[in-house]
Amino acid sequence: MRLIGGLLGLILGVGLGVLALLGLGLSVAPIFSVWISIMQPLATALNAVALAFADAVVIAFGLGPAARFILFAVPFLAAWGVITLLIVTLFYAAAAVVVWPYPPDPDPTLPTPPVQVATTALERLCLGAMIGIASGANLAMWWSGNTLAATILAILAGLLFLAVLQPVSSSAIFKAVAGNLGWLMPMSWPTTIIGVVFAFYAGFLGLRDFGIAAFRFDFTTGTIEISARIFPAATWTGFTLGNFTFQRIPPGAALPAPPHSFFAPSPSTHETGHVLTNALMGWPFLALSGIDENYVRTTSAFAYSELIIVGHAQEDDRWYIEMLDP
Helix, strand or coil, X not given: CHHHHHHHHHHHHHHHHHHHHHHCCCCCCHHHHHHHHHHHHHHHHHHHHXXXXXXXXXXXXXXXXXXXXXXXXXXXXHHHHHHHHHHHHHHHHHHHHHHCCCCCCCCCCCCCCXXXXXXXXXXXXXXXXXXXXXXXXXXXXXXXXXXXXXXXXXXXXXXXXXXXXXXXXXXXXXXXXXXXXXXXXXXXXXXHHHHHHHHHHHHHHHHXXXXXXXXXXXCCCCEEEEEECCCCCCCCCEEEECCEEEEECCCCCXXXXXXXXXXXXXXXXXXXXXXXXXXXXXXXXXXXXXXXXXXXXXXXXXXXXXXXXXXXXXXXXXXXXXXXXX
């Protein structure tokens, strides 16, 4: 069922990619002609609203062409993002509800060792759809680039679609390829761009307090990890923004010694699981992950996204879904 859902998502994802390209006035590969005809009216409408806003601001403040493009692109991409997020939310919510209804959370007494959660055909269909949406959008955006490099990246975007197959998604080699490719996939960029911005702040604090030891790179997932004394009043250990992970060091505490492993269950491995889902299912899934963990579930361990990444991290005392299970 994950493959069937993936094919459905792939079709939807290509449509979303075409919508983004049309709205921004970029070329679209002729192979997507069906989606061009479907999405052109919506792209034109969104484009008109965004341009009207941009022109009003440009005239009011006497700004130039570069500012006009930015003022147009930001609201258009925001509208496109809302549409994309709503579509992914439907699949995420359906998958989450059929695994464990909302509310209540199950018995908070956690199992030892990790226990695989029983899933359903609907959950696997929805999971495949979310993989397909990201792959399809990435494919459409890169395929329309009309350069050799863009064509290669489109093929690599299609490669990520293979995550709909369980033997592939659980492979350490595939996860290494997928995580590193996340840097190059447009559906991963929104969260990674935010990660870049936050990395300047966290990186400054980490470098100040711990030197170069605050920075690590995990080649098995393409992750840059920064450890710093951020959010001193918080109780959690870390979070993820695109291909960046941030480990919170409590005030006055030193870096873990030895450092957390990227090859065994640890807080670092846990966060790299989020990096993988960002690469395979894009920024909407990572955004929904944060909402689910912090505002929907009373216990974050039962959030749907957490069940998936624990399969990768293989942490004790946790339930998991098999997708990334090695």
